[in-house]
Amino acid sequence: MLSEFDWLRRCDTGAELLATLQYFDEHPGLPPGGDEIGMPHSAFGGPCRRCWIYPRISTDKGELYCQFCSEILARAEKLYQLSRRSVIIWGFVNRLPKHLTGKVAEEDPLLFGRYVHDENKFLAVMHRYRLKTWLKEIVIYYGSQIKGIFQIFPPIVYKKKLSMGDILCRASYHDVLFAPTDQLMIRFYSSPLQLIRPHLRDREGMLTFQVSEFLN
Structure with a gap:
């Protein structure tokens, strides 16, 4: 009855998000x-x-x-420390990177979880130290062919007012509003709660970057 994204939206923390992604990776097409x-x-x-x-x-x-x-919930208890070292990418692009599918993704030990929403949107969770290397590989492999926006933010460690599912819904809402059509841009949030009012950091020029600026 519920889709994979429905289950992701029910996650309170980053650990639950990782647990859900890993479950669906191990049981593809199995409706829980x-x-x-x-x-x-x-x-x-x-x-x-x-x-x-x-x-x-x-x-x-x-x-x-x-x-x-x-x-x-049982899996999430074991993934708490891993979630603290991870970073989340919500992407809205004109073409999905091959780094999210097939053997490239399966053999990447620092790509903790991935979810393909449709032909343009995806979610990836990886070790934060892997982020720049992963982005460089995307740029080298695709060059200017890939266009859109990557929203990057850390997971919620403890649920207070907002859950991890709330943040994912915010990211999905913002991608249509801010995704460019002529280049690849990065929106980097140092806290997941910054997705609630992104315009505050955008006014200060501390939120949206060209991918080349972000990697320098």
């Missing part, structure tokens, strides 16, 4: 949760407390999540 809907929310129970759609594993009071959400 099945077709069964959880019972309505009431004083005596309800659906999964994370996705609010699928039934909980059992009716015991201690069980709050469905099978899929339980697995994601």
Whole structure:
């Protein structure tokens, strides 16, 4: 019932995002949760407390999540430190880089997770030390053929007011507004919360760069 992007939008932290990406990489085309809907929310129970759609594993009071959400949360506990060392790229381009598909992506140990939304949009999570090297490879391989925008930001480590899913929705909203059609641009956020009001940093000239400026 839910698409992969729907599940990504339900992630509270970067660790949950990594766990979800890795799950779908290991189980391609496998819809989690099945077709069964959880019972309505009431004083005596309800659906999964994370996705609010699928039934909980059992009716015991201690069980709050469905099978899929339980697995994601268990994986996320082990990925906390990895998420702190990672950076997220949300891309909106005229053509998808081959570095996100096939053996190139599978054999890259510093590319922690990837998701292709459609023929123009993608999500990549990688080690922050890999970022500039990865961007240089894109520029060398494609040159001026690839056009659009890469929004780069760190993950949310602890959920406070906004979740990782909220930030992904913001990035998806901004890409259509700011993506150029004649070159590749970089929008770099030092904090994920900066995606809420990007115009503040844009006025100071500290947000949007040509890819050559960003790599220098």
